[in-house]
Amino acid sequence: MATVSARIGALSRRHPWAVFCCRRAVRLTVLLLLVVTASFAMIRLVPGDPVRAALGVDAPPDLVAAERRNLGLDRELTAQYWSYLRRLAHGDLGVSLVTGEPVTELIRARLPATLRLAVPAFVCVLAVALPGGMLAGIRTRGGRRPRTELTLTVVTSVVAGVPDFVLAAGLTAGLAVGLRAFPVAGDLGPQSYVLPVLALALAPTAVLLRIVRVETLRVLAMDHVRAARAKRLPAATLHLRHVAPNTLTASLTVAGSLLPALIAGTVLVEKVFAWPGIGSAMAQSVVAQDYAVVQASVLVLGSAVLVANFLVDLALALLDPRSVIRET
């Protein structure tokens, strides 16, 4: 035990990056396995008979039996699991219980639409919250402008409290139905992106903005900023060089933790805007009890979250090399 940890210690001293990446990759693998197992277990744990539930009460028994055989539900659990893994490796996610369409096709058609919402929304969150929060921090430091601070607190906590699907409904009612400024639903060109992205991005932006502001205030109070002030650098240099990089680590960590919520939020927002993404497919199949599709959606969305978190971790390590050493 001691010798193993000593060996890893020696290794991490020489190649901190390699050890860090290895650890992260192992973690990702474990998590992905967990998602796969969970999605496999879900359909087996559903109370009652999922096949009968999907096909309806009056489906002929031999059709139900055929479908069960099709899904492999009649075999032993371990055998089912292995065949599930094997088919997954080939990109086979089964067929929809309702439409009979291969689920892989459905995912292939719908995943890009979801990403077209989630990625711009995340970029918007970062693009607004990072500079906005820093500016707010600099302007309200040391108890200056208490009224601005109060306004900011109230506005951000209200915005952060608005759930994305409510916002989506409100935006639809106000801007799309009322003013007819944007399309109500569907993917009809660039204009139709505005409302869903806005609905997805607004609340995380408010949350992140508050955190960036607090973080900026913390960094501004640090000794090294005072030392930098003693050098009488121009304000822009001072803030961009000495404050911004140090707020970034904590801010990006929080942004990374907002990412899962944002991806999950697409499920609801897509339903409001009838967006042809994976989320709306999932919502429909949940209601229709089409468990093959639900299973696949959980798998895809869950993996997307994990991979995104992995990438954020790597980005953080690149920005702040100390975290590599801290971790190993």
Place this chain on the structure above:
Amino acid sequence: MSGVRGPGGLPEQSRGARGVRGARGAGLALHDVTVRHHGPYGPVTAVDGVSLEIARGRTVGLVGESGSGKSTLARAIVGLDRPCAGRIAIDGREYPVRRAADRRRWGRRVQLVFQDPDTALDPRMTVRQSLAEAAGAFARLDRRAREQRVGELLELVGLDAGCAGRLPGQLSGGQRQRVAVARALAVDPAVLVADEVTSALDVSVRAALLGMLRELQRRMGFAMLFISHDLAAVRQVSDAVAVMYLGRIVETASNEALPGGARHPYTRTLLSAVPSLHTGRRPGGEALPLSGEAPDPASPPAGCRFHPRCPVGPSRRPGREVCAVQDPWDETARVACHFPYPAGDGPEHA
């Protein structure tokens, strides 16, 4: 430096019988204590084979730079860190490694006073609550007995009874440290470990605290391990001084023998680094500039651990290459050095 027997280790010796219980073996005895930590790069040996004895009523001062393992040793003695080798005994009883219930009762024999009085007391408990908790830790006391004990303890450390209802945040640093001492003495321990107790205090209260510790020791007769980086403070309260470098005790000397009788070059360096009000007069002898800083305890240098920085080592004196190869560690010697200064020699020796 195992087997070092400082004068503090000799039990009955020119000391009155006041309040001193027990005879031979009474007090603290460390034998070959080794403590390892989990560092960022694997295990780090913070304390490496330390042996030391402190009789009841006596004080040994432990000096060293940050990272030398002083605080780890203190935590090991009170059972907060588990030594991976060696024995710790108090009044002849060994630290119970096996049974958790016995380990818990170890605190009745030894208590620790921490460096920072700001964090050593629970900020949400009043002085009374903190002291009552300590007083009732190993003894069943009813309400009145407990209240009475709190009063006694406050009086012991020279605080007035009005302090009992205060929170630590309402006390000054010196007062807080007195409360911390009172809490440690509430269980009437056989050994008191004082870890840098004065370094967070201002000079004007420092002296009073040191005086108080000596006075309490005279009255209660506990053995004390006084840890500090401040040689002047150590000399003020200790009967003997042990110098620690990178997890090992490199020299022990009686207080009377210092500063002139220091034999290890590191001890000399520490002594010469103590500034004096009379410029040019360093009581520790001629200035011995040290190059560099203490190396990483995770990978101590081969040979003598001090040799890369030693002012009289192989990098400064030709012909002393043995220092870089061979460890001067010895069971019986009082100084761990290949070329120690002769005993009793004046500072002008080089």
Place this chain on the structure above:
Amino acid sequence: MGVTALAMLASLAVLAVVGPVLWGPAADRPDPSAVLQGPTGGHPLGTDHLGRDLLARLLASTWSSLLPAVTATLLGAAAGVTLGALTAVVGGRTRRLLGAFINLLLAFPALLVAMFFAVLFGAGARGAVFALAVACAPGFARLTQTLAAGVAGTDFMAAARVLGLRRHRLLRRHVLPHVAEPLLLNTTVAVGSALVALSGLSFLGLGAQPPSYDWGLLLSQGLDRVYTEPLPAVAPGIAIVYAGVAFQLLGEVLAKAATRQHPPARQTGEPAASPAPTGRRPAGADLLLEVADLRVALPAGDRTIRPVRGVSLALRRGEMVGLVGESGSGKSLTALALADLLPDGARATWSAHRFLGADVGSLTRRERHRQLATGMAMIFQNPASAFNPALRIETQLTEAVRAHHGIPREQAVEQARVQLQRVALPGERRLLRSRPFQLSGGQRQRVAIAAASMMRPDLVIADEPTTALDVTVQRQIMDLLRRVRRDDATAILFISHDIALVADACDRVLVMYGGTIVESLPARALADGARHPYTRMLVASVRGLTADRESSPPGLGGAPPDPGGTAPGCPFLDRCPQRLDRCAAEIPVLSALDPHHEVACWRPLPPTASSGRPETEECDT
């Protein structure tokens, strides 16, 4: 804000209780004649597909919307806190496993987890509550784990463990009181988000099932007709937002109250008129810095404290002056005021202030900036935090000269290399490429000295530069400072609490107490010639190595003066062994005993009969 939050919560509570009673019957009464109506007088929000009044349904479902959210949060909190608290109690390996498990759970989005479990538990309100409880538990577990770990690492917990307290007592008496507050706060916020998530589940058809209904379901039903009637969709949305914001604000208010509670503010009145400044001005053409009657006022909570109360000092070129005092004596704020680096909200006033021959009061902001940038440099106490952790040493060394002298990068780097060589740091090329965390404390402080001398300033203010370092390293840093002063003829204001160190290194010593300078004397005279009782006490407290162990040094009773205090007399009054009546009424002013020695005391101690130590002893190091 507190009032608003409470009012919002109270209105929700009232609605939740009376809503079902008052509007319940109306909400369930179908009206086939008024199906899917828009807003009318009788139905302000319109009706649904069975002709039921939507406003009544909205109000009546307050209870059924809020209760599951609160239940789910409490269940999740109970599970999460238990899991998190377990990590503080169990042993090493189990703790690591539990931590990894919590990390795993946290990696998944709560809504997705909730949907997963809602599918498992079956659609319906009960399933949704359980699903949500499972989903929010990891967050609580992580928070509890972090908080408990923070408490577990403190000295007072270590002390309690040494006292042999049992685990449950440790948890109850020391851990829980410290973690309860943030947990409570988090719970209120979590109720808000649980409400939203629950509505989301209902909206997806996984929550409340008809014929029961809640806001999420109403929203979902309203959304189907949003193209024709926006209000039936918007109104439940507003209700959800209202409740969510109410809980958010409550959390905000609780957090503010918690941070305000901690620093106990002692109340004192406004200060009386400050004593008149001495008005004495030291003459001399070679004065580099001269300041008279410097005062600093700082807002602290709801009062103003005055840590610096009339400091006058003058520095000649190339002089090394020590400023000695205990913590809270105002020495660091004096330095920051001189460098124009006071914290936000602090104000500095003076009757005269000249630096580099210019009257500071009459300079424009730009001129003052320029003057300080090129004429003054600072070295701070803690080398660990004085460098920007994200930047390479090279940038931090060269940015000042590049900004103010317009030196190109290569030349600046070359200059930095020379400076690093001068502070005896080998391998300067690699060092320049490294980041601060790769250096040791002593190395960093050397780099700080190199950085300070990059600009060739006329004055370096070193604020406790060796306090955070070991004694052996302290010597090296002091020697370096002396060398900088000798080579560049830079004046150094050396601030320290260690009078022996100052006496060793400086030409002249200023002793500070309670925001004023109480004595100014040549360093040589410190050992035997101090006349102020406080200085005398400081000198006596330096025991040195030769002192007799049995003679206890004189300590001081009492505490240093309150920086917010307003008493008119001598700041040292309370602790002074020989006060006069005058001392309580009038603050003593700094007055000269001889050309090099000033003391602020109404009754200076007589000079000690020198204990045989020759005063002529010179420093030869």
